[in-house]
Amino acid sequence: MNFDPRLTNRDFTSVGTRPIRPDGIDKVTGRARYGADFNMAGQLVGRVLRSPHAHAVIRKIDTSKAEALPGVKAVITAADLPDLTNGDSALYDILDNCMARKKALYDGHAVAAVAAIDARTARQALKLIEIDYEVLPHVTDVDEAFKHTAPLINEAIFTEGLEEKPVKPSNVHKRTQYGHGDIHKGFAEADFVIERSFRTEQTHQGYIEPHACVASVSADGTAELWVCTQGHFVYRQHCAQLLGMEASKLRVTSSEIGGGFGGKTHVWAEPVALALSRKAGRPVKLVMTRDEVFRASGPTSATSIDVRIGAKKDGTITAAEATLRYSCGPYAGMWAEVGAMTAFACYKLDNVRTVGFEVLVNRPKTAAYRAPSAPMAAFAVESTIDELAGKVGMDAVDFRIKNAAQEGTRASYGPVYGPIGIGPTLEAVKNHPHMKAPLKQNQGRGMACGFWFNFGGQTCVDLNIGMDGSISLAVGTVDVGGSRASLSLVAAEELGIDYSQVKAIVADTSSLGYNDMTDGSRGTFSSSMATISAARNAIRILRERAAQMWDIPVDDVVWEKGHALARGEKYGNLSPLSLKEIAAQSGTTGGPIAGHSELVADGAGVSFATHICDIEVDPETGSTRVLRYTVVQDAGKAVHPTYVEGQYQGGAAQGIGWALNEEYIYGKDGRLQNAGFLDYRIPVCSDLPMIDTQILEIPNPNHPYGVRGVGETSIVPPLAAIANAVSNAVGVRMTHIPMSPPRILAALEASASAHDA
Amino acid sequence: MVAVTLWGSLAAVAGGKDKLDIEAKDIRELFRKLAEQYPGFEPFIDRGIAVAIDGTIYRDTWSKKLPEGAEIFLLPRLAGG
Numbered sequence: 001m002n003f004d005p006r007l008t009n010r011d012f013t014s015v016g017t018r019p020i021r022p023d024g025i026d027k028v029t030g031r032a033r034y035g036a037d038f039n040m041a042g043q044l045v046g047r048v049l050r051s052p053h054a055h056a057v058i059r060k061i062d063t064s065k066a067e068a069l070p071g072v073k074a075v076i077t078a079a080d081l082p083d084l085t086n087g088d089s090a091l092y093d094i095l096d097n098c099m100a101r102k103k104a105l106y107d108g109h110a111v112a113a114v115a116a117i118d119a120r121t122a123r124q125a126l127k128l129i130e131i132d133y134e135v136l137p138h139v140t141d142v143d144e145a146f147k148h149t150a151p152l153i154n155e156a157i158f159t160e161g162l163e164e165k166p167v168k169p170s171n172v173h174k175r176t177q178y179g180h181g182d183i184h185k186g187f188a189e190a191d192f193v194i195e196r197s198f199r200t201e202q203t204h205q206g207y208i209e210p211h212a213c214v215a216s217v218s219a220d221g222t223a224e225l226w227v228c229t230q231g232h233f234v235y236r237q238h239c240a241q242l243l244g245m246e247a248s249k250l251r252v253t254s255s256e257i258g259g260g261f262g263g264k265t266h267v268w269a270e271p272v273a274l275a276l277s278r279k280a281g282r283p284v285k286l287v288m289t290r291d292e293v294f295r296a297s298g299p300t301s302a303t304s305i306d307v308r309i310g311a312k313k314d315g316t317i318t319a320a321e322a323t324l325r326y327s328c329g330p331y332a333g334m335w336a337e338v339g340a341m342t343a344f345a346c347y348k349l350d351n352v353r354t355v356g357f358e359v360l361v362n363r364p365k366t367a368a369y370r371a372p373s374a375p376m377a378a379f380a381v382e383s384t385i386d387e388l389a390g391k392v393g394m395d396a397v398d399f400r401i402k403n404a405a406q407e408g409t410r411a412s413y414g415p416v417y418g419p420i421g422i423g424p425t426l427e428a429v430k431n432h433p434h435m436k437a438p439l440k441q442n443q444g445r446g447m448a449c450g451f452w453f454n455f456g457g458q459t460c461v462d463l464n465i466g467m468d469g470s471i472s473l474a475v476g477t478v479d480v481g482g483s484r485a486s487l488s489l490v491a492a493e494e495l496g497i498d499y500s501q502v503k504a505i506v507a508d509t510s511s512l513g514y515n516d517m518t519d520g521s522r523g524t525f526s527s528s529m530a531t532i533s534a535a536r537n538a539i540r541i542l543r544e545r546a547a548q549m550w551d552i553p554v555d556d557v558v559w560e561k562g563h564a565l566a567r568g569e570k571y572g573n574l575s576p577l578s579l580k581e582i583a584a585q586s587g588t589t590g591g592p593i594a595g596h597s598e599l600v601a602d603g604a605g606v607s608f609a610t611h612i613c614d615i616e617v618d619p620e621t622g623s624t625r626v627l628r629y630t631v632v633q634d635a636g637k638a639v640h641p642t643y644v645e646g647q648y649q650g651g652a653a654q655g656i657g658w659a660l661n662e663e664y665i666y667g668k669d670g671r672l673q674n675a676g677f678l679d680y681r682i683p684v685c686s687d688l689p690m691i692d693t694q695i696l697e698i699p700n701p702n703h704p705y706g707v708r709g710v711g712e713t714s715i716v717p718p719l720a721a722i723a724n725a726v727s728n729a730v731g732v733r734m735t736h737i738p739m740s741p742p743r744i745l746a747a748l749e750a751s752a753s754a755h756d757a
Numbered sequence: 758m759v760a761v762t763l764w765g766s767l768a769a770v771a772g773g774k775d776k777l778d779i780e781a782k783d784i785r786e787l788f789r790k791l792a793e794q795y796p797g798f799e800p801f802i803d804r805g806i807a808v809a810i811d812g813t814i815y816r817d818t819w820s821k822k823l824p825e826g827a828e829i830f831l832l833p834r835l836a837g838g
Contacts, residue, residue, distance in 0.1 A: 090804075160766070161765065161766050161769070174766075176764075176765055176766055177765040178764065178765065205838075261838055262836075262837070262838025265836070265837075265838070334833065334835070334836070337833065338835055338836075341832075341835075368836045368837060368838035369838050370838040371837075371838060372836060372837070372838045411812075413832065414762065414764060414809065414830045414832060415809035415811075415812045415814070415828060415830040415832075416811065416812045416828055417812050418811065418812040418813060453814065453835060453837075454837075455814075455816060455835070455837050456816065456817075457816065457817060458817060519836070519837035519838055520835075520836075520837025520838075521837060522837065600816075600817040600818050602813075602814075602815040602816060602817060602818040602821070603813050603814075603815065604814070605813075606814075702813060712837065712838055
């Protein structure tokens with residue numbers, strides 16, 4: 001990578017402004033094309049048959065009657081998706097999850113699929129598929145699955161990470177541990193110790209757009225896939241591997257995306273659609289219903305977390321430990337490990353230990369959900385921190401400021417921090433008018449901190465300059481939150497031209513080099529770095545062309561504010577050449593002008609946020625209402641502040657739903673009871689106050705403009721901030737998320753009973 | 758020579774040692790030498806190891822230099838949402 005990504009001080013012209021997003025009008029007028037809006041001539045309707053059992057051996061599948069139904073063009077089972085994973089266990093799990101092979105592992109697990117001429121025929125065909133199941137005992141609760149007496153989900157799983165290799169399989173895939181110092185010594189030094197256990201229930205990302213795709217496999221073995229995804233290059237890779245294709249023969253085009261939040265980083269239906277199309281010889285459209293999205297895509301973990309923190313009378317934390325059990329669905333994962341890494345990342349701790357356990361359950365395969373695993377760990381830790389502050393007799397914000405990590409602090413997950421923003425977010429919260437606003441009866445205020453790593457990754461950008469001087473910017477990271485506007489601003493900034501001259505698109509997989517997904521808050525961080533690099537490459541060519549036009553050495557040409565300037569008194573009579581003037585002559589100065597960039601954007605800066613929440617609780621019904629909510633977060637540099645604020649507000653809104661209402665509810669039969677938005681209630685506009693935001697800009701030294709990722713951290717503090725607010729409102733420590741009305745009432749009644757006794 | 762700190766699971770395949778001294782100029786050489794000395798590292802490298810150099814996390818830039826005296830910390834490669 002011949003590109004220096006280090007921060008350079010500069011004054012910005014375009015970056016930091018708030019123009020209208022290029023995809024905005026199409027989205028509000030309904031013209032934008034989402035996953036289900038693409039159609040092909042002769043396309044069939046795909047439908048998936050799903051297991052009604054939480055755990056069952058598939059003894060036999062008879063598809064003959066379905067295949068004989070007029071209008072059915074293909075029926076597939078696992079036999080049509082043979083194992084081509086070559087020992088890659090993670091890829092095998094994806095394959096098995098797309099289509100169950102020997103066992104159905106959760107309610108909703110795909111077991112067969114059909115392609116037919118219309119939806120009615122496809123539904124009829126599903127009913128004609130006969131499956132002989134041997135129903136097995138199941139376990140859906142994370143604590144129950146952890147017990148050695150629980151039904152065993154995968155006999156090949158022997159717990160990794162133990163000192164002695166276990167002799168028996170279990171539902172615990174892995175134990176991991178992080179920390180440093182001596183917690184026994186630290187707790188011995190503590191004047192106060194708080195120890196609590198917490199639970200969070202499983203939630204879904206709740207994206208409005210279901211998974212949708214159209215797959216078309218040609219007779220020559222090439223294929224096209226139009227799909228709603230956070231990463232079309234990764235989808236191409238997975239689909240090509242699972243179907244035994246060369247990646248270059250599968251062209252994947254990403255649609256607009258109606259939300260992903262981590263849930264669309266993973267293939268679910270796409271290999272099935274391709275396999276159906278391959279068998280039918282016609283395009284196949286496969287759109288999940290909402291019921292299927294809940295039952296068979298990738299929600300986050302349910303968790304069970306024990307926390308213990310000790311502090312001296314002066315408020316110094318002396319030791320902290322947490323044990324975290326996270327459900328993974330029926331496959332191996334590393335969700336508890338991430339929780340263990342992030343749990344205490346906000347604090348300066350001499351003695352800290354976290355232990356994570358990955359627990360298999362008969363639920364859908366866990367997928368990432370916005371700062372995956374961090375919100376639950378933060379809920380447990382920040383609740384305990386709040387309680388400990390009260391015990392010490394310190395204000396909750398001051399207690400956190402006293403113990404906040406800073407540059408040079410050894411993070412609880414290992415390395416030493418560079419420049420970080422937890423301290424500034426806490427100071428901003430301490431001085432925020434929200435903290436001083438009066439509260440009424442039955443109202444409470446809570447605050448909490450959150451951390452996320454942020455990632456970079458492989459990134460590729462093409463910047464083409466038209467003969468009219470307009471710029472086509474082709475990027476490979478899917479735009480989930482306004483990145484086309486942000487990247488256009490960056491191109492305009494670097495080239496010194498107006499934002500309106502730049503048009504950004506998300507290119508398909510055959511038009512651009514490989515890009516990692518839009519995950520890990522990397523979209524704007526990574527693609528802006530590649531855009532800057534591509535623009536600088538284009539500027540080099542623009543200078544060369546200007547030098548040709550002037551017939552002077554290129555070293556005497558500089559680029560400023562969108563113009564080539566001849567440097568030196570001897571060129572005093574040469575007027576600057578604008579980008580448009582140089583582009584207009586490109587046909588005779590060497591052909592098209594473009595800048596390309598292929599790089600690995602590493603060095604994403606870690607991110608911190610602190611949130612404040614005011615809530616009112618009705619003590620008779622347990623119902624809650626968020627009255628006021630404030631997000632303070634470090635963005636490094638806000639390229640488009642409106643969309644940074646949108647990310648902050650979106651994370652807070654999702655966190656409010658998670659904290660107060662959302663949960664997967666399973667019956668004793670292991671079936672999901674609330675697979676729809678009526679029974680799984682996400683917040684709507686009328687549930688929420690205007691969410692206030694404050695952007696802090698502590699530049700990331702590893703990005704030319706100082707950009708950090710902003711997409712995920714905003715969902716980390718809400719569970720804890722809201723739990724602290726509810727606890728302060730009702731005078732009872734809330735330890736179970738979501739704090740739904742029945743759960744709040746139960747906590748109040750339990751507290752009253754304890755007092756009576 | 759750089760001092761490398763390993764996270765728990767990785768320390769287990771290094772015979773329980775959580776700190777190693779390795780002669781390596783960049784991440785690529787570090788991984789190669791770790792795999793040579795401890796064959797158990799290979800599956801971890803295949804799955805993905807991130808390298809924190811003085812607190813900055815690198816996931817893919819294997820050409821990144823390891824400065825003498827820098828704090829080198831190995832971490833698992835994580836998923837984002």
